[in-house]
Structures are given as structure tokens and as C-alpha cells.
Amino acid sequence: MGQRSRTLAQIFGFDGFKVDSYFETAGGARVAESVPPALLIGATLVLSVTRRWLPRCAGCGRACNVVHQRLSTRRWADMSWAAHPVVIEFAPVRVRCERCGSHGAELIAWADRHQRQTRRFQQHLAVCAMSMPISHVAALYGTDWATVRRAQDAAIERWERTRAPRPLRQVGVDEKYLGRRAKHRVEKFITIVSDLQTGEPVWIGHGRREETLASWLGTLSKDQKARIVLFAVDMHEPYARAIRNDAALTHAVIVHDPFHVAKRAGEAVDELRRKVLFRAGPELRALGRGKRWLFLRAWIRLTVEQRQTIGELLVANRTLMHAYTVKEQLRDVLRAETKSEMVAGLKSVLRRTARRANVPMRKLHDSLRSHFDAIVALGEHHPPTGRIEALNNNWETLVRRGRGYRDLPRLMRRLRFMVVNPIRGRHGVERFLALGATPPFPSQLAA
Numbered sequence: 001m002g003q004r005s006r007t008l009a010q011i012f013g014f015d016g017f018k019v020d021s022y023f024e025t026a027g028g029a030r031v032a033e034s035v036p037p038a039l040l041i042g043a044t045l046v047l048s049v050t051r052r053w054l055p056r057c058a059g060c061g062r063a064c065n066v067v068h069q070r071l072s073t074r075r076w077a078d079m080s081w082a083a084h085p086v087v088i089e090f091a092p093v094r095v096r097c098e099r100c101g102s103h104g105a106e107l108i109a110w111a112d113r114h115q116r117q118t119r120r121f122q123q124h125l126a127v128c129a130m131s132m133p134i135s136h137v138a139a140l141y142g143t144d145w146a147t148v149r150r151a152q153d154a155a156i157e158r159w160e161r162t163r164a165p166r167p168l169r170q171v172g173v174d175e176k177y178l179g180r181r182a183k184h185r186v187e188k189f190i191t192i193v194s195d196l197q198t199g200e201p202v203w204i205g206h207g208r209r210e211e212t213l214a215s216w217l218g219t220l221s222k223d224q225k226a227r228i229v230l231f232a233v234d235m236h237e238p239y240a241r242a243i244r245n246d247a248a249l250t251h252a253v254i255v256h257d258p259f260h261v262a263k264r265a266g267e268a269v270d271e272l273r274r275k276v277l278f279r280a281g282p283e284l285r286a287l288g289r290g291k292r293w294l295f296l297r298a299w300i301r302l303t304v305e306q307r308q309t310i311g312e313l314l315v316a317n318r319t320l321m322h323a324y325t326v327k328e329q330l331r332d333v334l335r336a337e338t339k340s341e342m343v344a345g346l347k348s349v350l351r352r353t354a355r356r357a358n359v360p361m362r363k364l365h366d367s368l369r370s371h372f373d374a375i376v377a378l379g380e381h382h383p384p385t386g387r388i389e390a391l392n393n394n395w396e397t398l399v400r401r402g403r404g405y406r407d408l409p410r411l412m413r414r415l416r417f418m419v420v421n422p423i424r425g426r427h428g429v430e431r432f433l434a435l436g437a438t439p440p441f442p443s444q445l446a447a
Contacts, residue, residue: 012047173213
């Protein structure tokens with residue numbers, strides 16, 4: 001092997017192959033070597049690869065002496081070099097493996113099966129696609145958007161295979177309304193199951209019924225269910241019924257997300273605000289117009305001017321003031337450090353909302369009383385329920401960037417990658433790109 005081939009083989013990065021090269025125009029015509037460099041702008045660099053070692057079985061990795069069939073020449077897109085697109089040209093063979101008995105195509109060192117891009121190229125496309133629209137990545141690398149999408153899926157699957165399985169101990173369950181995206185669907189909601197300790201999505205299913213969550217629980221083994229300590233769910237009763245009706249989850253504690261508890265209190269105050277300010281007369285209606293967000297926002301987050309404005313509204317009606325102070329008291333109760341403090345605070349809230357004349361507050365009273373145990377469990381376990389809502393925000397960001405998704409498994413895979421974010425810094429990017437640079441078998445084991 002000459003010096004030129006040896007240098008190309010070193011740049012190629014995989015042992016056991018002889019590498020030659022030539023340039024090719026966009027129309028597929030081979031460019032003569034005597035052409036001046038100025039005329040090669042935009043030409044494709046073709047690395048013609050010839051195997052020097054025995055082929056290996058793609059199933060078990062064993063070196064094979066018997067060639068079953070010689071296949072036609074194939075090409076794989078690789079990383080560009082000096083503004084030239086690069087493709088790898090190689091004619092694989094179909095081997096007959098004595099170990100596993102397969103007759104498949106040989107193992108390709110630089111790419112996975114059924115892929116027409118090298119692993120290192122797919123890893124770079126995946127890194128770019130996490131912060132750029134797929135159409136922009138396709139234009140940057142001279143490919144189509146479907147190629148970028150498949151490359152991103154393959155790169156994320158490689159990353160997932162390198163991760164050690166983590167036992168599921170704290171489970172978050174939440175519903176997601178699909179909005180206008182679901183106008184042609186039977187199910188308008190989906191259920192998202194996540195790992196609270198990491199914030200990663202575990203399962204996504206259509207619907208928000210009891211059977212929806214029960215279908216996921218049916219996929220878990222008894223050992224997996226025994227490791228689960230708690231479920232953090234909203235106040236949607238079908239989810240709690242699905243957990244209680246599972247005999248292997250009697251030990252698991254059901255905890256309500258404080259965000260949804262406070263949201264229900266805000267809805268009660270908002271209903272009372274409409275009743276008091278907009279149904280009482282034109283004077284109060286003019287006074288309360290455009291002030292809805294002030295009632296829903298926490299008192300500690302209001303400015304001095306905003307507190308003065310809402311104070312004038314609350315002074316105008318004692319019933320509305322009572323409801324607002326109950327809402328703020330419930331916010332403080334949900335931040336209690338111990339279970340005893342939360343029990344005492346929640347009982348105080350229940351006493352203040354027990355009047356039947358105040359219908360919105362009475363509805364809140366009945367809801368808090370029926371979910372009393374699940375609410376006070378927050379003071380004992382303190383699960384990181386904020387990650388459930390953070391997952392919803394990541395969902396919206398990903399869907400907007402992708403202009404929607406039709407495949408829920410693909411969406412969950414990318415959502416998990418987005419939550420973990422292994423390419424956060426320079427070292428993370430280097431580790432992620434290294435997944436595409438490592439050959440599938442050590443060179444010293446080659447025949």
C-alpha cells in the first residue's frame with residue numbers, strides 16, 4: 001500500500017481497508033486527476049474502499065471464510081472535508097457464518113445495518129438537529145430532511161443503548177391536551193408517565209382513562225412494581241383508580257401534584273371573581289376589567305403597585321377577599337416541611353371553605369377533603385413534582401420545533417434526549433460524537 005493510500009486509510013479511521021480516492025461531479029461523472037483545483041469546487045470526494053481482512057458476520061461478529069454472494073457497490077455519506085461532500089464506496093459481500101448459520105451481508109465497520117450514512121456523520125447531524133430546524137440542518141449538509149430525521153433517530157438509539165437501566169422508584173403521571181392538533185383524532189388527550197428522579201418520560205399513551213394507565217402498569221413485572229415507592233398524579237380520579245386496583249401496588253403512595261391543587265384553588269377564586277365583579281353591576285365590572293391575572297398570581301410575586309391595585313378590589317368585596325386569602329393560605333400549606341404542619345394547615349383551609357353559601361369555595365372544600373390523604377402525603381415524601389410540568393414545557397418546545405409529530409415513540413425518544421441533554425457542554429458533545437467514531441469490534445480481533 002502506497003503512501004497516498006496509507007494516508008487516506010489513516011484519515012478514513014478504520015483498520016483493515018485499503019482506500020483510494022477520486023472526485024466526482026454533481027452529475028456522477030468522474031473528474032480527471034489533472035483538473036486544476038479551482039475546477040473541483042463543489043465536487044464530491046469519493047473514498048473507494050477495498051477490504052484487506054476477512055469479512056465478519058453482522059449477527060455475531062465472527063470472521064467468515066465462506067463468501068455466499070458478492071453484492072453490488074454501495075455508497076455511504078460521510079463527513080465533508082474541505083468543503084467537499086464525501087461518500088464512501090464499497091462492495092460488500094454476503095457471508096455464510098459457521099457460528100450462527102446466517103447468510104446476511106457482512107458487518108460494515110463505519111455504518112449500522114440498513115443505513116446509508118456513517119455513524120460519525122449521523123452523530124453530527126443529531127447534535128445540530130437538537131438546536132436547529134431539521135430543514136436547516138439538511139440545507140447545511142446537503143441532504144434532505146428525511147435523511148436528517150432518520151440519522152437523528154439512529155444516533156439517539158445508539159446513545160440509549162449505552163445507558164445503564166435505572167430502577168423506577170418515583171413515578172409521575174400527567175395528562176396532556178393536544179389542542180387543535182387532535183381535531184381529527186378520537187382521543188384529545190395523552191397520558192405521559194415519567195421518572196420523577198430524572199424527569200425523563202417513560203411511556204406515552206393515547207387517552208386519559210383508567211384503562212390507559214392500567215395498560216402501562218400491565219407491562220411492568222412484579223419486581224418493577226415492588227420498587228415503586230410513590231405515584232405523583234394530578235386530581236384526575238381515573239389515574240388513582242388504576243393504581244389502587246393493581247394488587248401489586250398496594251404499598252405505593254399516591255401524591256397529588258401541588259401545582260394542580262393550587263390551580264384548582266385559583267379556578268375557584270376566578271369563578272367567584274366573575275360572579276362578584278362582572279355580575280354585580282357596571283361599576284364593579286369596570287373596576288375589575290383586565291385584572292384576572294392579578295388574582296391568579298401569587299401575592300409574593302406581585303409588585304407594590306400590583307398589590308395596591310388588587311387591594312382596592314379586595315376591599316370592595318369581603319367575600320372575594322376571603323377567597324383570595326384562602327388561596328394564598330393553601331399555597332403556604334403546600335410548602336409545609338412536615339406532614340403534621342400540612343395536616344394542620346389543610347384542616348384550617350377546610351374550615352374556612354365549609355360555608356355552603358359560597359358555592360365556588362364549597363366546591364374547593366369538597367375537592368380538598370376527598371383528596372386529603374394524597375395532598376398531605378406531600379409533607380412526608382416531598383417528591384420533585386416540578387419536573388412533571390417541566391416535561392410539559394419541553395414537550396411544547398419540541399413539538400413547535402418539529403412542526404408536530406405523528407409517531408409517539410419517536411417523540412418520546414427525542415423528548416427523553418432533550419430532558420437528559422447529554423450534549424450540554426464540550427465534554428458531553430465529545431462523548432456523544434465518540435459513539436459514532438468507535439468501530440463495532442476491536443482491530444486486534446480482526447482476521
